[in-house]
Amino acid sequence: MNSLITLPLLIPFFTAIILIFFAKNVPVQRWISVIGSVATIIAAIFLAVTVYTEGIQTMNLSNWEAPFGITLVSDMLSSLLVLTTSLIAFVCLIYSFKSIGKEREEHYYYPVFFFLILGVNGAFTTGDIFNMFVFFEVMLMASYVLLVLGGTKIQLRETIKYLLVNIISSALFVAAIAYLYSVVGTLNMAHISVRLSEIGQSGIITVIAVLFLVVFGIKGAIFPLYFWLPGAYYAPPAPVMALFGALLTKVGIYSITRTYTLFFTHDIGYTHGLLEILAIITIVIGVIGAIAYSDVKKIIIYNIIVAVGVILFGVSTFTTEALTGSVFYLIHDMIIKAALFLLIGIVIKITGTSNLKEMGGLIHRYPGLAWTFFIAALALSGIPPLSGFAGKILIVRSGLEAGNYWGAGIVLLSSLFVLFSVMKIFMNGFWGEAREYKQQEKVPVRSMLVAPVILTIGAVLYGLGTEAIYPIISTAAETLSNPEIYINAVLKE
Amino acid sequence: MEILMAFLIGIIFMSATYLMLSKSLLRIIVGTGLLSHGVHLLLLTMGGLKKGAAPLLGQHADSYTDPLPQALILTAIVISFGITALFLVVAYRTYQELGTDNMELMRGKEGNE
Numbered sequence A: 001m002n003s004l005i006t007l008p009l010l011i012p013f014f015t016a017i018i019l020i021f022f023a024k025n026v027p028v029q030r031w032i033s034v035i036g037s038v039a040t041i042i043a044a045i046f047l048a049v050t051v052y053t054e055g056i057q058t059m060n061l062s063n064w065e066a067p068f069g070i071t072l073v074s075d076m077l078s079s080l081l082v083l084t085t086s087l088i089a090f091v092c093l094i095y096s097f098k099s100i101g102k103e104r105e106e107h108y109y110y111p112v113f114f115f116l117i118l119g120v121n122g123a124f125t126t127g128d129i130f131n132m133f134v135f136f137e138v139m140l141m142a143s144y145v146l147l148v149l150g151g152t153k154i155q156l157r158e159t160i161k162y163l164l165v166n167i168i169s170s171a172l173f174v175a176a177i178a179y180l181y182s183v184v185g186t187l188n189m190a191h192i193s194v195r196l197s198e199i200g201q202s203g204i205i206t207v208i209a210v211l212f213l214v215v216f217g218i219k220g221a222i223f224p225l226y227f228w229l230p231g232a233y234y235a236p237p238a239p240v241m242a243l244f245g246a247l248l249t250k251v252g253i254y255s256i257t258r259t260y261t262l263f264f265t266h267d268i269g270y271t272h273g274l275l276e277i278l279a280i281i282t283i284v285i286g287v288i289g290a291i292a293y294s295d296v297k298k299i300i301i302y303n304i305i306v307a308v309g310v311i312l313f314g315v316s317t318f319t320t321e322a323l324t325g326s327v328f329y330l331i332h333d334m335i336i337k338a339a340l341f342l343l344i345g346i347v348i349k350i351t352g353t354s355n356l357k358e359m360g361g362l363i364h365r366y367p368g369l370a371w372t373f374f375i376a377a378l379a380l381s382g383i384p385p386l387s388g389f390a391g392k393i394l395i396v397r398s399g400l401e402a403g404n405y406w407g408a409g410i411v412l413l414s415s416l417f418v419l420f421s422v423m424k425i426f427m428n429g430f431w432g433e434a435r436e437y438k439q440q441e442k443v444p445v446r447s448m449l450v451a452p453v454i455l456t457i458g459a460v461l462y463g464l465g466t467e468a469i470y471p472i473i474s475t476a477a478e479t480l481s482n483p484e485i486y487i488n489a490v491l492k493e
Numbered sequence B: 001m002e003i004l005m006a007f008l009i010g011i012i013f014m015s016a017t018y019l020m021l022s023k024s025l026l027r028i029i030v031g032t033g034l035l036s037h038g039v040h041l042l043l044l045t046m047g048g049l050k051k052g053a054a055p056l057l058g059q060h061a062d063s064y065t066d067p068l069p070q071a072l073i074l075t076a077i078v079i080s081f082g083i084t085a086l087f088l089v090v091a092y093r094t095y096q097e098l099g100t101d102n103m104e105l106m107r108g109k110e111g112n113e
Helices: A003-021 A026-054 A076-099 A102-106 A109-125 A129-148 A153-184 A189-199 A203-220 A229-234 A238-262 A268-292 A296-317 A320-351 A367-381 A388-401 A405-430 A445-464 A466-481 A483-491 B002-020 B025-046 B068-098
Strands: A057-060 A071-074
Touching: A003 A026, A003 A057, A003 A071, A003 A076, A003 A109, A026 A057, A026 A076, A026 A102, A026 A109, A071 A076, A071 A109, A071 A189, A071 A483, A076 A109, A076 A238, A076 A320, A076 A445, A076 A466, A102 A109, A109 A129, A109 A238, A129 A153, A129 A238, A129 B068, A153 A189, A153 A203, A153 A229, A153 B025, A153 B068, A189 A238, A189 A483, A203 A238, A203 A268, A229 A238, A229 A296, A238 A268, A238 A296, A238 A320, A238 A466, A238 A483, A268 A296, A268 A405, A296 A320, A296 A388, A296 A405, A320 A367, A320 A388, A320 A405, A320 A445, A320 A466, A367 A388, A367 A405, A367 A445, A388 A405, A388 A445, A388 A466, A445 A466, A466 A483, B002 B025, B025 B068
Parallel strands: none
Antiparallel strands: A057 A071
16 A cells, blocks of 8 residues: 555545645735645655655555556656656746636646546556546546637637547547456456466457547547647647647557557557557658748747657567657657747747747847757757657667567668758758847746756756666666566555 | 347447547537447447346346446446537637637647647
């Protein structure tokens, strides 16, 4: 019995509930949300340390023995993701204070924010496939509200599409769980894994595997199912965009990683082969989008899709080294995408446009902003010694070792194009003649810059400290490539 | 019985898809509601229809009906109820703001250039 595991869920939950009562009192809301967020981070750090020193932590809710009740499981991967989520939430929160505006603050922005964190942390922590659906819905419900809050035309239009896509994918999720339940007769993820290895991979299991890939692929934006993402993420304001870009798609990727390493490992040639092809096409599509647009938001949004492809390519290679690379890259991408979205938010606030052709010369007035963006851009494309490098080199190397020269080549090439796409922002937006913008004096750039600078420093440290972090990440990958560890921890056989 | 349910679920899915492909926003919402009903029936059928006594300790029956799918459906119904409510509100607000419930006319240029 270990209640530490529930703290990263309970703290955001109670913070959100308390915040509802102070909806009209903005200063109090800010204080409560900072306290709640910091408490979540502290709990997440304790959890990660406990998992690292003592192994996987589990908790059976209401004392129903696994596999009968709902089990919460925190292995190294999920505890690391919970920690990263809490950190990003804190940073987006302090950025929101400066930029989200009084209107949104008074209309339940902060409570919904914490419900989103609850959903994301829950989806990372749960060890029960139906409970994962429930946490997905908590997260999605919060994301609908965050997306539509403000009620501008573009937000309403995109929310309708986003709602529809996600309702369909949730329906498919329940259908996939129903099929899986009819085959294995259990919902506990460790127990499903045991039952599946007993019966082997028959045709119906492969169908279920692909159905799960479709469901999580819609949330995680892989190739044929990414169509909703560029529109939906374009609509909300910068801190919400950063939260979505950093967290929501990553939940989808985490779920694919979890199911494709724990459940569907008996017909790797088909399921992981399919995943690999989709991952490579995802990278190509993302790169094309990132290069083609001259809108700063769109460029970064398409870079999310590239990263999804890179991480899933590592997962599909399915060796311990590749999984280590994927976990490395996953955490790197969460941090750096949040940083870039927040920086882009400042740029848009200053210039009043997101079109690259209408901006320029920002470096003269805002050198701090420009150089932070430059470092974040280099980290995104994986220039050593920054944070993207370690993950990418592991993914590419294991791709080459597995004899997949095409895939590894495309991952390598994609880094070049990613670098090109963000440098395009740097050269057109920051270099060149300084221009006059309408609301140039009003923007509190210094105080807004705090949040992305924290994240960028985090990314640099994550890159420089690769040597120190490696054992932690490889523990996470070890659990992924050896489902036995996970199963034994949950079922305690 | 399961075969009959399979056909029923298929028909519900078919109608839901038809409704969701139409242009009117309200029809789309009805379609999503129908889709979740279909999924709930699927969940019920997949768990196995009535196979034995009610799952109570005192029954002393040879076999019991699996209670888990019903618990899952209850959860799923509550969730889909909440989402449908939100969807209706958002649709109404969209109608007020954009002045149309036709998905074709709702397509905007902003952010899609």
